Amino acid sequence: MKPDTIAQAIRDLVSVYGDGVRTAREGARTLVSLSGVEMPPGCRPQTTPMLLVFDPDQPKPLPYVHPGQLLANGREPRSASTQMVGGESWMQFSFNIPWAEGQSIMRFVAAARQRFAQNE
Amino acid sequence: MSEIELRVPLGVGQALRDVVFRRGRHEYVAIGLVSHARLGDRDVLLLRQLLEFPESAYCPEAGHGAAWSGAALIPAIAAAIDLGLGIVVFHAHPHDGLPALSGDDCGSANRLVPMFRARVPTRPHGSIVLSRTHAAGLVSMPGGDIASTKIGVRWLGASIIDWRTAEARSAVPDPGSFARQLLVVRDDGQRTLANARVGVGGLGGGGSHVAHQLTHLGVGEVILVDADRASPTDRHRLLGITRFDVWFSRRKTAVMRRVVRRIGMGTRCRTIAKRLPEPEALEALKTADVIVGCLDNLHARADLQELSWRFLIPYVDVGVNIRAIDYPEPDGPRVSIGGNVLTLIPGGFCMWCCGFLSKEKLDTELDGPNRNYFENRAGDAQVVSLNGVAASQAVTEVLQLLTGFGGRGLRRADVALAEQSTLQRGFRKLDGVRGTLEEWGGTRRPDCAFCRSTLAAGAVAWASPSS
DSSP, X not given: OOHHHHHHHHXXXXXXXXXXXXEEEETTEEEEEEEEXXXXXXXXXXXXXXXXXXXXXXXXXXXXXXXXXXXXXXSOOTTOEEEEETTEEEEEOOXXXXXXBTBOHHHHHXXXXXXXXXXX | OEXXXXXXXXTHHHHHHHHHTOOSSSOOOEEEEEEEEEETTEEEEEEEEEEEOOGGGBOOOTTOSOOBOGGGGHHHHHHHHHHTOEEEEEEEOOSSSOOOOOHXXXXXXXXXXXXXXXXXXXXXXXXXXXXXXXXXXXXXXXXSOEEEEEEEEEEESSSEEEEOSOOOOOOOSSGGGGGGGHHHHHHHHHHHHHTOEXXXXXXXXXXXXXXXXXXXXXXXXXXXEOOOBOOGGGTTTOTTOOHHHHHTXXXXXXXXXXXXXXXXXXXXXXXXXXXXXXXXXXXXXTTOSEEEEOOSSHHHHHHHHHXXXXXXXXXXXXXXXXXXXXXXXXXXXXXXXXXXEEEEOTTSOOTTTTTSSOHHHHHHTBSSSSGGGXXXXXXXXXXHHXXXXXXXXXXXXXXXXXXXXXXXXXXXXXXXXXXXXXXXXXXXXXXXXXXEEEEOOBOOOTTOHHHHHHTTXXXXXXXOTTO
């Protein structure tokens, strides 16, 4: 992802999530944390911290949610796994989020939420 | 007065002392670039990089121990901004005991620290003075004011050397019980053990030996991490297990907690029945003085390696591999028995430097895109006595790290395999067929991407995008 794309994505996220957005750099990567993202109906808890990792060498961000996030059926998504990112634990749940550079980052966040709920 | 801990990686400590204790026409300063983390109840500064001024940068100025041109700080400030790190100015007062900052030191810190903080507000900044035995300083934590601070220093070298802020330490419970190990450990070492916290990841064939031995040594607290429950196939190698544990499918952490309590050497036991890198396991292990990994997969080892380097916690890794030989010689061995005991001192070689970890090896361990697709190794062959050989060496490495019975130097030469050798001690290979545990040594690669990105990286420094 180009640096301009990442900067625009952060601006877009701030316009929607306001003070709930935090950023950090980890080497070449930019980490963006959203404090409360609304998950699809039935998910527990209903809102979760979400982490987006922007890597200049990757075509799209990687999404993570807080470990312990459950589906409406009370289980974790089938392919979910806990990973360490920046020394913290995060739950990775999908690589297949339909999105392309140039599209709005909000579309990516929405697709990630939906993908989480489908991953049963 | 607030208290923080400064951690200094292998090799950097001696370099820092060499600069600030240098004798010359003036005092010398070193500029440290630091990250930080909150580990348990402690704020910890992690020294990531050390810079020094050229002699030409110092100005002769009456009334000051050291004065330097403002331009000399520019490279350090640029590097701090680029890397998102805090700036700490170090100098020395060459005496024993707690040093005091002079009026000049305080004035200098009160001028510089706000300027550093304006550039990188998410990291601590300060001025630290070292004596030959203690440290003190003025430090501003993110969001806080400049405060006079007691500094505990943890120097990593052949062993861990702690400069403590207070002498108050727990006494050794029942010291007579340890009388016959005092020749190796000494009284002070036994007190260090009684105040030490050692994390153990994995409580199978290796980890159960390690938990037992740490308890017998008199380690003050063990943090035991394992999500598994006792099963029939554990009975042949898991020390302390009973048939009732298997019947009731008790957690391995519960089995080991009982063992620690029954040995009764005063060791406290904290159990975390979670897998790595679940949050509870990470948070507990971050508070350890040393971590021992007795794990059956490379991904969890990579997690502990990262935890160790990021927060400057020495890590000892144990593993034993037993494989059938496909076409054995008649009357020759039927199996190959290999293993490793790696002693990883932050600042020295890491698992990536020595090729123990690689992206290819991690990918091979998976049958899918992430750790949900592990190739299960739970059925691998294990033998109690072979696990015990490797685990015993790992505990001896912990003993060395905590008490320095085999040497306590901070220089890279102090951990070299031999004089003039570029190989560092700490990579031991087990050959269970021949019955040897041989020191091979490891090499720190200056171009190791993992070391460059992760050593002393600390916690993520989150900031508002507008700041």
